[in-house]
Amino acid sequence: MTMIAIIQRPPVLLDRVATITRAVQWIAEAAAAGASLIVFPESFIPGYPSWIWRLAAGRDGAVVGQLHARLLANAVDVGAGDLAELCEAAHAHGVTIVCGINETDRTLGGGTLYNSVVVIGPDGRVLNRHRKLMPTNPERMVHGLGDASGLRVVDTPVGRIGCLICWENYMPLARYALYAQGVEIYVAPTYDSGDAWLATMRHLALEGRCWVVGGGTALRASDIAPDFPARAALFPDADEWINDGDSVVVDPAGKVVAGPLRREAGVLYAETDIARVAPARRTLDVTGHYARPDIFELQVRRAPARPVRFVDG
Secondary structure, eight states, rough: OOOEEEEEEEOOOOOOHHHHHHHHHHHHEEEEEHOEEEEEEEETTTTOOGGGTTTOOOTHHHHHHHHHHHHHHHHGGGGGTTTTTHHHHHHHHTOEEEEEEEEOOEEEEEEOOEEEEEEEOTTTTTEEEEEEEEEOOOGGGGGGGOOOOOOOOOEETEEEEEEOOOGGGGHHHHHHHHTTTOSSSSEESSSSSSHHHHHHHHHHHHHHTTTTEEEEEEGGGGGSSTTSTHHHHHHHOOTTTEEEEEEEETTTTTEEEEEESSSOOOOEEEEEEEHHHHHHTTTTOOTTOOOOTOOOOOOOOOOOOOOOOOOOO
């Protein structure tokens, strides 16, 4: 049995250092409660760009520019060691961490943001980094397209973990790629919420015959700092729930075993047992005995997409 902890608490929006400091504290809290897998929501560091659903790039260009500049300045450069404290916390507590980030790569100019998720093992190593393949709707004004280099399932002490971010989970072929790699704990960090999203989480569990962990975002207007550009115009009601959260854990039979945690900042805990995955796939294995490779075949190009290659000498 493994205890999972989903951290459904707000970041310090647009502040990478302060958000990581909070995350490290919450990792210690969850580990002390017995959690071996700790999950944070989509774009947790330094926060999901919620303003994109309220601003128009043309009409509100000046404010959008200010917000984007702060988001980019506080984005995570994995190669530069920006996640060092998170990795140290994973190692110190012997836990596996899944965390959504706004990512940039300053070795390639650093001008583009990616909506990414990292899996950090209990030895403190980044086991995988996946960039959202297709940003959703107005997210395309913020995030670039990811490639399939991180479309991988990785072995961890708690089971084989694979991740898709928010509406990537509506991409059947992306899901199929995870199923084909024997995912046992399917993690879906998200900004979505509500009954339709919860139905999706149950469907994934039934389709993949795996544990599904939906890491939701809980955010109120009062969580946003006073110095946030155009705060009064964007979020005038301090009591407004900008996002309801709805973190949830679903078992391989499609049954909700924890959550949804709705309109509450907190930690959702659940006991999981990956030994239940194999028996569940006896009746349905969508990439095994329930597949028809003589009719359908999926090809996934996992080579990293690089815009430039320098050859010196």
